[in-house]
Amino acid sequence: MKVVSDIFIIGGGLAGWRAAEAAVAGGASVTLVANGVGNSPDIHALNCPVLPEDSVEQFVEDTLSSGKYENDRLLVEAMCRESLTLKDEFAFDDTVIRPLGSSIPRCVSIRHAIGAIALGDIKKRLKNKITVENRTVTAEDVLAIRAERPDVRIIIATGGWCGKYDFSTNPGYLKGDGLLIAEALGGAVKDVDENHVQYEPTVRVEGLRRGIPVITTLLYEGARLLNMDGEEFLGDARLNKDELSKAIFDQGGYAIYDLTEVPDDKLLECRMDLSERMIKVAPAPHSSLGGIVIDSKCRVLDHDGVPVPGVFACGEVTAGVHGLNRLGGNGGTAAMVFGTIAGREATLEVKNEQI
Numbered sequence: 586m587k588v589v590s591d592i593f594i595i596g597g598g599l600a601g602w603r604a605a606e607a608a609v610a611g612g613a614s615v616t617l618v619a620n621g622v623g624n625s626p627d628i629h630a631l632n633c634p635v636l637p638e639d640s641v642e643q644f645v646e647d648t649l650s651s652g653k654y655e656n657d658r659l660l661v662e663a664m665c666r667e668s669l670t671l672k673d674e675f676a677f678d679d680t681v682i683r684p685l686g687s688s689i690p691r692c693v694s695i696r697h698a699i700g701a702i703a704l705g706d707i708k709k710r711l712k713n714k715i716t717v718e719n720r721t722v723t724a725e726d727v728l729a730i731r732a733e734r735p736d737v738r739i740i741i742a743t744g745g746w747c748g749k750y751d752f753s754t755n756p757g758y759l760k761g762d763g764l765l766i767a768e769a770l771g772g773a774v775k776d777v778d779e780n781h782v783q784y785e786p787t788v789r790v791e792g793l794r795r796g797i798p799v800i801t802t803l804l805y806e807g808a809r810l811l812n813m814d815g816e817e818f819l820g821d822a823r824l825n826k827d828e829l830s831k832a833i834f835d836q837g838g839y840a841i842y843d844l845t846e847v848p849d850d851k852l853l854e855c856r857m858d859l860s861e862r863m864i865k866v867a868p869a870p871h872s873s874l875g876g877i878v879i880d881s882k883c884r885v886l887d888h889d890g891v892p893v894p895g896v897f898a899c900g901e902v903t904a905g906v907h908g909l910n911r912l913g914g915n916g917g918t919a920a921m922v923f924g925t926i927a928g929r930e931a932t933l934e935v936k937n938e939q940i
């Protein structure tokens with residue numbers, strides 16, 4: 586595979602396309618290769634501290650406490666700080682939702698489809714400005730590109746690895762190819778284990794929509810979880826996603842999501858079908874929390890913590906941002922923010938070299 590651009594991006598989710606947009610804005614040429622759309626079109630809302638009573642500091646604290654303080658603090662601070670720029674970029678709807686585990690409403694969107702809308706807009710803006718290819722990239726491909734073009738900057742944005750599980754909310758092609766690519770280039774990978782899999786607690790187990798989650802914020806709107814004997818088992822507790830998954834596993838692994846008391850307008854807001862009121866659900870692997878080790882400039886680090894020259898990573902393929910539990914809404918924010926940082930930093934290197 587031949588790359589003639591300054592920057593080679595692997596991955597066509599929000600992280601990859603945001604990196605491409607930042608690189609083009611900085612004057613670099615870009616090739617972006619992807620083998621699917623990834624999870625980004627499914628992002629219905631993301632975190633941005635828009636309310637006057639919110640702050641970057643509170644956002645940092647909520648992210649760290651959700652992650653059981655196992656997060657990389659510098660990455661969390663970079664994400665929360667830079668998320669403020671999203672306020673100027675997007676005309677968010679007025680509704681601000683409180684994600685499970687947050688101290689305050691912070692989840693914003695545009696027509697409940699910010700992932701698909703943001704991706705569509707970027708693709709329009711970059712039409713004919715970058716080279717796009719549809720194919721699977723392997724570690725061998727990247728090593729060959731490096732051998733021929735050592736100056737090309739590589740951005741790994743291949744998303745998470747939950748697609749390797751049979752019952753998962755992810756497409757099967759998201760298996761963690763980016764981890765192999767990073768390792769082949771000398772990068773370190775961490776936390777790729779069962780402790781760093783975020784389960785989505787309430788995923789449909791039956792019918793054509795098997796594997797599609799039912800949004801957990803409905804628990805703030807009158808929804809209840811019943812065990813298979815029809816008994817409510819959460820009471821008033823409103824738990825983190827990992828605690829909620831554990832509570833369902835403790836009940837035998839399945840639950841009925843009872844939406845009978847949720848007002849119609851709330852269900853419609855969450856793009857739910859009004860005829861679906863009692864849904865059989867189970868926790869399923871949803872987001873991977875471990876991956877490629879990066880610094881806050883998205884440079885891939887080796888096992889000694891030293892940047893691997895010319896290699897960057899962003900989005901769900903990276904480790905450290907979410908700790909042991911991802912605060913709902915932070916997958917989208919991380920992809921947006923770190924995608925832009927990776928594209929910007931890779932372009933700065935290209936430009937500095939050209940001076």
Ligand SMILES: Cc1cc2nc3c(=O)[nH]c(=O)nc-3n(C[C@H](O)[C@H](O)[C@H](O)COP(=O)(O)OP(=O)(O)OC[C@H]3O[C@@H](n4cnc5c(N)ncnc54)[C@H](O)[C@@H]3O)c2cc1C
Pocket residue numbers: 595596597598599600601618619620621622623624625626627628629630631632720721722723742743744745754755758759760762763798871872899900901902913914915916917918920
């Ligand atoms: C159903 C669902 C709903 C979600 N809803 C939300 C939400 O509302 N809010 C939120 O914050 N987060 C949400 N998330 C999490 C969020 O979608 C992800 O964290 C985010 O999209 C990650 O973006 P990304 O660009 O890193 O990866 P992705 O969007 O997954 O993109 C990965 C890209 O890499 C490509 N790729 C992978 N391997 C290769 C390869 N070898 N060669 C070429 N290309 C490759 C894929 O084809 C894809 O284009 C949701 C996740 C799911 C599954």
